[in-house]
Amino acid sequence: MQQLLPKDFLATANIQQAIVVEFENKKTNFMIKKYGNDQYFNLKNLNHIKRIRKSEENPSNVQFFMRLKDDFNEEIEQNIPEEIKPYLLKEVEVAVNMPRTKEQFLQFNKYWPITYKVQQYEIVQFNDFEQQEINQIMRQCIDQAKQTYEKNNKFNACAIFDPNKKKILQFAVDETCRKQNSIKHCIMNIMKLFGENYIVTAQQKAITEKVKVKQDEDMNDSSKEMVQNTSQQEKEKKDEDRLEEEEEEEEKKKDKINVKRKSEESIEESLSSYYYCTGLDVFIVQEPCIMCSMALIHSRVRRVYYSLKNPKQEQFGGLNDDLMINHMDSLNHSFLVFQNVESEYANTTLKSNQQQDQLQK
The missing domain is CATH 3.40.140.10 (Cytidine Deaminase, domain 2)
Known part of the structure; x- marks a missing residue:
């Protein structure tokens, strides 16, 4: 037996070069508010890539993801916002394919920080x-x-x-x-x-409920009748054999009602337990x-x-x-x-x- 997984579940990191801008940590909030959703800093379909990470060379700086190097042409470079121009542009490696498994996330995240959404798909091991x-x-x-x-x-x-x-x-x-x-x-x-x-449909459920109510009423009537008969026979004490026979007969009726009830409950359970x-x-x-x-x-x-x-x-x-x-x-x-x-x-x-x-x- 083999689990059939999508090909991208087994893929290795697709590494590409990206352009980032590095600036002081105190500018982080300003940059995110102003350029976080700006078309200039286009992530395209790279929604799993995080915008910012700490600089590995200088802990007091952060790096802001701009776009992939292949998208960074001369026209884009000439139109860099004024607030960005004084800062240093760098090239970094980033995994552009989205992680489908935790193992992929751990591997891809080594290049540039990414997010990981737990998938409905998981690799199953059977005992x-x-x-x-x-x-x-x-x-x-x-x-x-x-x-x-x-x-x-x-x-x-x-x-x-x-x-x-x-x-x-x-x-x-x-x-x-x-x-x-x-x-x-x-x-x-x-x-x-x-x-x-x-x-089961709503109409079928209503019918089943009516049947249960009728069975409950029959059960109560049968119990009352059994008590009355028993009381009368105890007072009279005339025909013990007949009393035993009647009690046995009533027990049989009671058992039949219980069997029907359990059967109906079983049917109702099977009908209503699956969406x-x-x-x-x-x-x-x-x-x-x-x-x-x-x-x-x-x-x-x-x-x-x-x-x-x-x-x-x-x-x-x-x-x-x-x-x-x-x-x-x-x-x-x-x-x-x-x-x-x-x-x-x-x-x-x-x-x-x-x-x-x-x-x-």
Whole structure:
């Protein structure tokens, strides 16, 4: 298994020369107020770079970041503000690529001070138990994919897993009949099923609440009746056998009501405990296409695990190294991706199915 990280997460520092102006520390506030947002001191897309640092040569001075050397032409130099001209201009090295990890931040920050925003992406290390759990879930998906392939569908299946409850909530398989224009991909199918089984509407909640109230009333009536019967029988003391039978019957009724109540509470809990797929993991045999990858974005999953790359990766795969929809800054959600989970078992199973197909033909 391999975590699929954006290329810039593994990048080294892209070092470029920059022009800074050095002046006395007492001028710092004045310079920041006057030129902190001035177009002349243009940071372009370098928002992670800090404006000021202390001078390494002279502790009583500070250095103010002006712009990259490549942007510092003769015209810019001639238009230097009057307050800046008396001061010394220097060249320094700066890392222009934004740090995505703490390790990168520590490396890049050695050149010129930068800021670091903790990313949603982190490099995950699994222990042996977690690795085994992931492999077992993927193997179940692969076995489901084998069965649906034998029914003339694509070799694909998926599962939604709750990492907190350690429970598979939903399975779904491909139902496209191997047609390119079908939208019955397993991801689309599982989102439909999950919505029907775990997402509740306001109207459904109201109905469930009414059922609970009715059950409570039945429970109270049954309890009152049991007390009245018991009191009467104790006073009369005529038919102890009948009293025992009635008590047993009432207990059975009470148990039935409790079972129904617990069942209803269980249903309500399952319906109301999930906001889309927030915090849930999706396991899928083959890499989701672009359409399914967008569905995963909208469903707000936590992680996606897949075994095999999309057969037409360049055209359709949405979570591979080339496209990585889950990492697009323009989208309002992102999630972690892990590839090659039980890929050997998946490849062996797929090849076996394909060989059987050829023999039948």
